[in-house]
Amino acid sequence: xxxxxxxxxxxxxxxxxxxxxxxxxxxxxxxxxxxxxxxxxxxxxxxxxxxxxxxxxxxxxxxxxxxxxxxxxxxxxxxxxxxxxxxxxxxxxxxxxxxxxxxxxxxxxxxxxxxxxxxxxxxxxxxxxxxxxxxxxxxxxxxxxxxxxxxxxxxxxxxxxxxxxxxxxxxxxxxxxxxxxxxxxxxxxxxxxxxxxxxxxxxxxxxxxxxxxxxx
Numbered sequence: 001x002x003x004x005x006x007x008x009x010x011x012x013x014x015x016x017x018x019x020x021x022x023x024x025x026x027x028x029x030x031x032x033x034x035x036x037x038x039x040x041x042x043x044x045x046x047x048x049x050x051x052x053x054x055x056x057x058x059x060x061x062x063x064x065x066x067x068x069x070x071x072x073x074x075x076x077x078x079x080x081x082x083x084x085x086x087x088x089x090x091x092x093x094x095x096x097x098x099x100x101x102x103x104x105x106x107x108x109x110x111x112x113x114x115x116x117x118x119x120x121x122x123x124x125x126x127x128x129x130x131x132x133x134x135x136x137x138x139x140x141x142x143x144x145x146x147x148x149x150x151x152x153x154x155x156x157x158x159x160x161x162x163x164x165x166x167x168x169x170x171x172x173x174x175x176x177x178x179x180x181x182x183x184x185x186x187x188x189x190x191x192x193x194x195x196x197x198x199x200x201x202x203x204x205x206x207x208x209x210x211x212x213x214x215x216x
Contacts, residue, residue, distance in 0.1 A: 016173075016174075017148055017149075017152055017174055018050065018144070018145055018148035019086055019145055019146070019148045019149035019152065019172075020172045020173060020174060021050065022046075022050075022079075022082070022083060022086070022145045023083055023086040023087055023090070023171075023172045024171045024172060025037050025046065025083065026083065027169075027171075028168050028169055028170060029168065037076070037079065037080070039072075039076065040065045040072035040073070040075055040076045041062060041065075043075070043076055043079055044058050044061055044062055044065075045058075047138075047141050052140075052141040052144055052145075053137055053138075053141055057137050061137065061138065075138055078138075078142060079142055082110055082142055082145060082146060085103055085106045085107065085110075086149060086172065087163075087170070087172065088100075088103055089103045089107075089149070090161050090162075090163050090172050091163055093158055093159075093161050094161070094162060094163045097159075099153065099158070107146050107149065107150055110142055110143055110146040111143050111146050111147060111150065113136075113139045113142070113143060114135075114139045114140045114141075114142060114143020114144065114146070114147075115135065115143075116133055116134060116135025116136075116140050117133075117134050117135065118131050118132065118133055118134070119131070119132055119134055120132075152174075157174065159180070160174050160175045160176070160180060161173075161174060161175075162174070162175050162182060162183070162185075164183075164184050164185040164190055165183040165184055165190070166184055166185075166190035169184075169185060169190050171185040172185075173185045
């Protein structure tokens with residue numbers, strides 16, 4: 001189910017793509033920008049909620065990043081950079097119909113940093129063995145988000161990716177409508193706002209009364 005702004009009901013749709021859910025962790029409401037991952041712990045909560053790290057992994061990372069605020073800031077910035085790339089790429093697709101080469105390079109860079117492997121570990125007496133995953137769990141989580149986007153593009157669905165036409169929103173969404181002509185992330189919110197704005201504009205034209213510049 002799509003994530004919605006407080007007090008809003010989403011229109012029925014398919015489950016959000018992982019990359020779109022992450023891209024939409026920044027919200028714009030009447031000129032105000034709200035970041036749903038304002039700090040490293042909020043980011044870890046989001047990753048846990050979306051099954052990108054385990055509960056134990058989250059606890060380990062919380063303790064580690066609390067001990068090293070500079071590293072926490074770096075990690076947060078890396079995820080925000082990915083979010084910026086997702087938005088920029090979606091804008092490319094909406095306006096030019098293709099992804100810029102520089103954004104493909106960025107996605108591939110993130111994917112490479114998420115590489116990991118498994119190794120077999122055994123106790124000295126051979127009584128117990130286990131499979132351990134080797135690699136940085138946060139880089140892996142970031143790569144998983146980038147991978148969901150890469151697979152979305154590779155599956156041929158790029159033409160269905162949209163940026164909400166409401167300039168005060170700009171959420172990413174996948175257009176699942178039969179005609180493929182949706183312009184807003186939610187017709188009952190952003191779409192309705194656009195209709196109201198058009199109606200008011202036509203009413204002003206008929207009356208000859210226009211708002212004072214700068215007036216709300």
